[in-house]
Amino acid sequence: MLSGKLLVFALVWLAAMVVPNRASSSGRVVIYDGVTTQVAPAAIESPDLWITTQELTQATRFEVKPQGVCRDELCFPIPKNRKEVMLRQKASVTWFNLSEFARMLRQPVAFDEKHSTWFFGARQAAQNSFVDTLEAPNFTLPDINGTMHSLSDFRGKKVLLLTWASW
Amino acid sequence: MPGWQKLFHELKANNFEIVSVAQDTGGVKDAGPWIKAANPEFTALIDQKQQVTMLYDMVNVPTAVWINEQGKIVRPNEVAYVDNRYTYMHHIDAAPYVAGIRDWAEHGDKSPFALSEDEVRRRLTPETADHSQAASEFGLGEYLYASGFGPDAIPHFKEAQRLSPDNWNYKRQAWALSDAERDYGTSFMKEVVKLKDKPYYTPRQLPDLKKPDDGKPSPPEPDKKNP
Numbered sequence: 011m012l013s014g015k016l017l018v019f020a021l022v023w024l025a026a027m028v029v030p031n032r033a034s035s036s037g038r039v040v041i042y043d044g045v046t047t048q049v050a051p052a053a054i055e056s057p058d059l060w061i062t063t064q065e066l067t068q069a070t071r072f073e074v075k076p077q078g079v080c081r082d083e084l085c086f087p088i089p090k091n092r093k094e095v096m097l098r099q100k101a102s103v104t105w106f107n108l109s110e111f112a113r114m115l116r117q118p119v120a121f122d123e124k125h126s127t128w129f130f131g132a133r134q135a136a137q138n139s140f141v142d143t144l145e146a147p148n149f150t151l152p153d154i155n156g157t158m159h160s161l162s163d164f165r166g167k168k169v170l171l172l173t174w175a176s177w
Numbered sequence: 178m179p180g181w182q183k184l185f186h187e188l189k190a191n192n193f194e195i196v197s198v199a200q201d202t203g204g205v206k207d208a209g210p211w212i213k214a215a216n217p218e219f220t221a222l223i224d225q226k227q228q229v230t231m232l233y234d235m236v237n238v239p240t241a242v243w244i245n246e247q248g249k250i251v252r253p254n255e256v257a258y259v260d261n262r263y264t265y266m267h268h269i270d271a272a273p274y275v276a277g278i279r280d281w282a283e284h285g286d287k288s289p290f291a292l293s294e295d296e297v298r299r300r301l302t303p304e305t306a307d308h309s310q311a312a313s314e315f316g317l318g319e320y321l322y323a324s325g326f327g328p329d330a331i332p333h334f335k336e337a338q339r340l341s342p343d344n345w346n347y348k349r350q351a352w353a354l355s356d357a358e359r360d361y362g363t364s365f366m367k368e369v370v371k372l373k374d375k376p377y378y379t380p381r382q383l384p385d386l387k388k389p390d391d392g393k394p395s396p397p398e399p400d401k402k403n404p
Contacts, residue, residue: 041320044226118306120313120336124329125321131313132231138303144294146244147232151198151222154205154212159196159220162248167194168282169244172181172257173229175200175346176207177353 039127040069040108053100058109059128060098066106070130074104079111086115146171178215180259184275185219191282192246195219198229200238202319202350226319227346231312234304236344237378243281243291251281251291253300256378267376273383289384300382311341322354331360345377 040047040061047069054060063074071081074097078087088096092114098105108128112119118131140147146169150160161171178197185195197219199208204225212221229235233242233254241257244250258264258271277290285291292300318333334351341347349365357364369377 041316044228046320116306118310118313120310120317120333122317122321122329122333125324125326127317127320129313129317129320131309131316134304134306134309137232137234137309140250141298141301141303144249144297144301146242146248146250149224149228149232151224151228153220153222154209159222161196161244164194164196164220164244165248166246167192168246168285170193170195170257170278171229171233171242171244172195172197173200173224173235173238173240174178174197175238175350176203176211177201177349 037126039125040065041127041129042070043130045069053103054098054105056107058107060105060107063104063106066108070108072111074106086111089114178211178217178221181219182215182217184259184278185217188279188282189218193282196222198222198224200224200227200230200346200350202227202322202354225323226316227350230344230346231316234302234308236341236346238346245286245291249294250297250301251286253297255381267378269378269381274381277383307340308344311337311339311344311347314340315347318351327354331355335361 037051038049038059038061040049040059047065049061049065049069052060061069067073072079073081075085078085080086092110095110096107096114098107108130109119111117112130115133116135117133120129120131121127139145146161148160148162150158152158161169181195181197185193195217197217199212199222201208201223202225204223208223212223215221224230233240235254237256239257240254241252242250242254243252255274256267256269257274258269259275260271264270277288281288281290314333315337318330318337321327321330321333331351334347334354337347338344338351348368352361352363352365355361
């Protein structure tokens, strides 16, 4: 009786050890706006990156709304002819094609097959907006002690932004 | 960096700040010793993902951008040396540039070194699709490298270099993270030799403060031949 209980315990323990490993080895990684998010293995056979709408919000903060795909005040309506390639219903889950969304936004994507990793870069329109406005693109980075500083903290001063490297 | 510290100390009373950003995938490990040694009073940040290179479409170090009190660019990407310690290599005299920084710190937008909006726009080129794709490939390479998969990062670094062939940051950083000869079949010195008469840095376009006979600095002269 005791050994039976032990066996059950050992099995549960083993399952707990094995399941996360399996998830991470067949799981996928999305890097969006510099933020890295693990998403579940693919459920739709496609070279494109299909993720659930819940994962979409986790990874990108974009939400699928009736008016389009939205984040804060930004909203991209989905053209009728793209709806089918962008959204798919499977069981009770809605899947979203992030690769197609990137194509629509002219957003660059780099992909590594071995590590199932997708890197989404800056949308070209956003990247180039400063060419019109001349506003210096903002960034937030750490100093040597890990304290974060933003370029915008220095508004009101003349700033010499200077890049260098140790290499 | 000690040269910049000296200049900053001289100019800081003029509502002037230096924000230095190390473009180093190795982060504190690589950039830290230099920052500690110089111990600057100005802001010294570390950019492991080379965000600033990508945001400003920079291709080299050291590169500086001048930003006015309203957060607008008044001089875009430009080679920025504070002294002549490497002049024997690139033949760029730091003096006229440093004189420009002093003039700008004192006179702000009225300085002839602060360019008009039209001139800044003329000098800024929209990033091409190839350059944004290169930034993503490089970003993916850096992620893989930082995750402990250095050899798997190499094809992505190579793709970034192919898409943005004039970007030295993508080359030099990748070479520094690996055995350049073994993994890339080249080295920094070999590539510099290949340039022959082509300058390593895009030549600066600075107004000449001495030229006009009325003693006033001349307005910046756009170089039509080399846009």
